[in-house]
Amino acid sequence: MKSAKTEQRNPRSRGLDRKSTLEILRVLNGEDARVARAVRRELPKIAKAIDAIVNAYRRGGRLIYVGAGTSGRQAVLDAAECPPTFGTPHKMVQAIIAGGERAMRFASEDAEDSVENGARDLRRMKLSRHDVVVGVSASGTTPFILGALRFARERGATTICVTSNPGSPITHVAQIKIVPDTGPEAVSGSTRLKAGTAQKMVLNMLSTASMVRIGRVYDNWMIHMALTNGKLRRRGAQILQEISGAGASAAEHALRQAGHDLPAAIVMLETNARAGDARRLLEQTGGNVRRAIELAANSKTQHKNRG
Numbered sequence: 001m002k003s004a005k006t007e008q009r010n011p012r013s014r015g016l017d018r019k020s021t022l023e024i025l026r027v028l029n030g031e032d033a034r035v036a037r038a039v040r041r042e043l044p045k046i047a048k049a050i051d052a053i054v055n056a057y058r059r060g061g062r063l064i065y066v067g068a069g070t071s072g073r074q075a076v077l078d079a080a081e082c083p084p085t086f087g088t089p090h091k092m093v094q095a096i097i098a099g100g101e102r103a104m105r106f107a108s109e110d111a112e113d114s115v116e117n118g119a120r121d122l123r124r125m126k127l128s129r130h131d132v133v134v135g136v137s138a139s140g141t142t143p144f145i146l147g148a149l150r151f152a153r154e155r156g157a158t159t160i161c162v163t164s165n166p167g168s169p170i171t172h173v174a175q176i177k178i179v180p181d182t183g184p185e186a187v188s189g190s191t192r193l194k195a196g197t198a199q200k201m202v203l204n205m206l207s208t209a210s211m212v213r214i215g216r217v218y219d220n221w222m223i224h225m226a227l228t229n230g231k232l233r234r235r236g237a238q239i240l241q242e243i244s245g246a247g248a249s250a251a252e253h254a255l256r257q258a259g260h261d262l263p264a265a266i267v268m269l270e271t272n273a274r275a276g277d278a279r280r281l282l283e284q285t286g287g288n289v290r291r292a293i294e295l296a297a298n299s300k301t302q303h304k305n306r307g
Contacts, residue, residue, distance in 0.1 A: 004165045006138050006191050010184035028193070031186045035197045038164075038180035039205075046205050049176045052158045053132050053210040057092070061130030061157075063207070065095040066122070066148040068112035070192040071136040071162075071199055072097030073104060078203040086216040087224030087287075093207060096121045098144040111144065118147030122155075129156030134206065136199055137161070138191035140168025149173045162202050164195040178202055215288030218243070218266065223289060227260045236262045244269035263289045271296040 013027050039046075053063050065075035072095070079095035082088050097103050098118070099111030111117070122133065133152035135145040140163035150173055152159050161174035164182045171177045180202065182194040211217060216224045221243065227236045233255070240251040240262065246269050257275045258264040267278035270293050278292070285291035 004139055004141070004168065005181065005183050006164050006185060006195050007189050008184040009188050010186055013186040016186065028186055031194055032197060035180070035182055035194050035201065038182050039198055039201045042178050042180050042202070045176060045178050046202060046209075049132075049134075049160045049178060049206060050209045050213065052160070052176065053206060054213045056130055056132045056158065057210065057214050059130040061128065061132060062091060063093045063132050063134065063210070064122070064125065064127070065093075065134045065136060065203070066118065066145050067095070067136035068098035068142050068144050069103075069107070070196045071138060071142075071145075072099075074196060074199045074203055075134075075136050076104060078200075078207055082207055082211070084226050084228075085222055085224075086211045087226060088211070088216065094125070096125075096148070098142075112142050113144070115143045115147030115150075118144040118149075119151035122148050122151050127152060127155045127157055132158045132160065134160045134162060134203075135170055135174060136163075136203070137168075137170050138164050138195035138199070140165040140170040142170070146170060146173060162199055164191070164198060215286065215291065218263075218289045223262050223266060224287065225262070227255075227262060233260065236260070236265075240265055240269065263287060263292075267292050267296070 016024060016027060056063065065079055067075040075095040076097050079093045082093040083090050103111060133149060135149045137145045146169060149159050149161065149170065153173065159174045160176040160178065161170040162178045163170050164180060166179050166181055171179065180198040182198050185191060185193045187193065221239045223239060225232060227233045237248065237251045237255060240246065240255060241248060243266055254265040254268050258268060258278065263282055264275060264278040266289050267273055267281055268275060273281065273296060281292040281295055285295060
């Protein structure tokens, strides 16, 4: 641990407790500014990881995060936000945190020390070779995560690591290594700072870009979100108006006809299809709105050519 960059003392934050509030904030902000650059250097590896995740989804596999402490909480947060944002089944993106649900609210550092528990928790999920397992560990030394990744490799799953320490043990286990080198923290060893911010950025990229690739986003609209309350229904109607150019009343009418299924309403307005036909087009394209619209256009063209 002593040689880990995230554990070293940061020369830029020395004397932190003698600084004014504004000076402390300038130090923290200056360190945070380094995070995006560190993540940018890892973009080719992140892209490789996303391609693996997309391939897993297409084979019916899952994206499974494994983490402990801050890393585990970041993982749980990212997984929990996928269903409402992208309309995915809860099982499609999942997260395991050492210590279970209680560790989300209360520190449970001792739970991360068991290699066996990491493997056990993945075994309980009936891991398959079609799944992708992402181990998230700032230090890259967490036994719980190492155990999970080793088990995943034994089962033939694709393994990815996200860590801020180059050459750490986790990088020797994972097949795809994402290592944003964020360096020493402003408060020595407090990886909830820069390392945690880098993890948040990387996990957001993994989930968001993979969802875009499989058609859960149309242009840059999150069209598969669940319209479960008034605010979201208004947002859905606004998105529908922007995509189709329809007026407010026409958009709301289409949404009602589609049973507040935004992708179906988009296909209806873009292709003049009925609700049932729009749903069938989406079923044929795995929910991909752009492909559904193209399929409808191709069908019309073929019909005209036959006529």
